Amino acid sequence: MSEKSTAPRRTQAERRSESEEALLDAAADLVAERGIERASLASIGERAGASRGLPTHHFGSKDALIERLARRAQDCIQDSMVAGVERARRAVGDLSELDLILVSVDIYLEIFFDNPSPEERALLVIWGSTFPSSSSVEGMAEAHRRSYQGWADLIEAGQEAGSIRGDIDSNSFSVLILGMIRGVAGLSLTDAGVVDTQLVRDSCRASLSAALAPQSHVT
Amino acid sequence: MSEKSTAPRRTQAERRSESEEALLDAAADLVAERGIERASLASIGERAGASRGLPTHHFGSKDALIERLARRAQDCIQDSMVAGVERARRAVGDLSELDLILVSVDIYLEIFFDNPSPEERALLVIWGSTFPSSSSVEGMAEAHRRSYQGWADLIEAGQEAGSIRGDIDSNSFSVLILGMIRGVAGLSLTDAGVVDTQLVRDSCRASLSAALAPQSHVT
Amino acid sequence: MSEKSTAPRRTQAERRSESEEALLDAAADLVAERGIERASLASIGERAGASRGLPTHHFGSKDALIERLARRAQDCIQDSMVAGVERARRAVGDLSELDLILVSVDIYLEIFFDNPSPEERALLVIWGSTFPSSSSVEGMAEAHRRSYQGWADLIEAGQEAGSIRGDIDSNSFSVLILGMIRGVAGLSLTDAGVVDTQLVRDSCRASLSAALAPQSHVT
């Protein structure tokens, strides 16, 4: 109606995607809050300001919705980290590959400790729900692959450039890095208050630095 | 006594604790397999070779059962690790505090990768289920406290004895260590096959060693 | 309209309220028959010709359903009594306030003894279930308030008009009247056959008449 002039009439696709975004936002909230099983489709629809039936209508099934959520959350976190690294680069000037890794890890933990988005918590929750052997969230496995690849690429680049020692295995260190940040993040949820987050961040950075930096001249 | 040979004359107390152990075994199995929510009390009772009602009868509620399971699993894992360390000590002779840490971590991962007990998987699953903010398994928080304490004590002892560098914070490194092994273990579940477990173990050992070992003479 | 002949084209709202009425009918039946506790939601759904899950779907909880039932039953009984009084008025002509009370009580008992509707029995059953101290059916308390008010208004009107003696307390007589009809109705259920219902009706009428009528000239 009155949307005629400047406001670009929303296409079907856009309207669809608006609904979907709202639903995924609500899902992230609720999954972060209650876990996957207790985040009912009805509650997701309602928190999104829509009907109880909309989630099924859009995603077909709960599994599909969670899959989509996992994917979107991973993208979203990736973006935050890239943005953070970019900020660091502008502040500090050039960063070696090792520095990139350290900064990335640190930014992830900083965001997670200080100002976690629902997506971040939701992704962790979804990860946690994959531990049972009969469980599988296809989106998670894919997210891991992407993540491993990113770390491994960085490590290998650093090895070529000399900022990372050459005798380490990039693949297993990718697992180690992702495991460390996920594990530390997961622990901080239960033990909030017990853990001094700044010190933990420092320790992670120091530990990775010690492990990845080229060996100093040892006599 | 009145214990006529091998006759199944058990006292009430014996029957009770036998039942409980059987139920906890079954619960560990099923929780590891399906997760907490999908491990129904009925299925636990039946897998224990008993009735559907027995779990509630014994533990009063599902939460209480999970609590008990978490505690027992933590104890059980602790024991495995102590036994493994003991074996290592007998094989290698004296171990420094740093070595103790490295060996412990390695043994945990070895067991987890190669021959995980239901308890170990179950504990990880229970941990994963604590990620939602509204969730809480009292037993987990306690298990963490015990675990942190163990690592921190080791680190501090090592610092006094000189096998661990003095300028690190024992508490935050405890979080890091537990986070690392939990996180790596969790990842290995989803990405079994992707991850070369031996290399990951080596990387963890190397990384911790680099971080904790007293600094070599740097020029 | 779009209401094609008698076709079962019902709007959502119509379907909803039809379902609810059917469920409340079934609930009245079953509560009257078995009591609240033994009238399971599943049985109510099924007797209503619907699924086991429908009662919860509509009313949210069993308590809410019972509440609604109590309210509806009270309304329904009220209506029967009003209709009965109206019939009496048409038959006999003008009725004094005292007569209104006597006729109302008599009609209630007549219906209850001779041709009780499920609602009437159900309301009595619900009332009986409020006797335990920890129990409460909010709908009942409200039903009582309405009922007391009705009787008290009548009494006071009669006192002003002179058909009821002035020295009685309208509130406590309201309790007495409601207590009497409820109590007598309740007894008649257990002792059906023992009690000659016509005589009891007469006795109630006589007793109330003697108590409420203006004092005759006593020498």
Add this chain to the structure above:
Amino acid sequence: MSEKSTAPRRTQAERRSESEEALLDAAADLVAERGIERASLASIGERAGASRGLPTHHFGSKDALIERLARRAQDCIQDSMVAGVERARRAVGDLSELDLILVSVDIYLEIFFDNPSPEERALLVIWGSTFPSSSSVEGMAEAHRRSYQGWADLIEAGQEAGSIRGDIDSNSFSVLILGMIRGVAGLSLTDAGVVDTQLVRDSCRASLSAALAPQSHVT
């Protein structure tokens, strides 16, 4: 042991009956509090300071226990009323049959309003639970028979002695009287606070007096 001397060693029968009394006390409490269905045998055993299994052991089934409770409660209330009437007789001197009825009713309500014993509440609760048509507590029907008989005997005696008018039906008035006190008592439970108990007692007395007293000479 030390019970040897004066303390009469308890016979089996006595011990049995001690246990039973304790169980019935506990049952009265719990039934009054929660209703029959929610007063579990286990809770009764435990409140009696015994084991969960004792109630079944003694009474065989829950129904049998409730039966026994109903019987004992009725006896107990009867005794209170007799005692109260006795007190009144000593205080006021001779009482006509009409006075006996009025005093009995008044005492019942007084006890119920001011200082109800668990038995009294329990009996009312049990009565309430007999309203569903498929329900039956054999003890209640018997209690009613005894009660009706008592009132009817009194009325007939009064009619012969001239203290009660001759043209009323003793049986239906028995129902009326018991219904009135039960009904008023039942209402007072839900509407405690709404009801001015003293005024209600007065109204009951006045109403019965007006109904039963020999007709004054009406011109």
Add this chain to the structure above:
DNA sequence: AATGAATGAGTATTCATTCAT
């Protein structure tokens, strides 16, 4: 596209009862 009515399977929990000690 969107709503929400309806379904039915699943689950924790309660509880009377049985039975071994």
Add this chain to the structure above:
DNA sequence: GATGAATGAATACTCATTCAT
């Protein structure tokens, strides 16, 4: 006589999914 372990049926409530509107 007394205990309490064990059973299994019953039941309120949750929730993904289907389908009519």
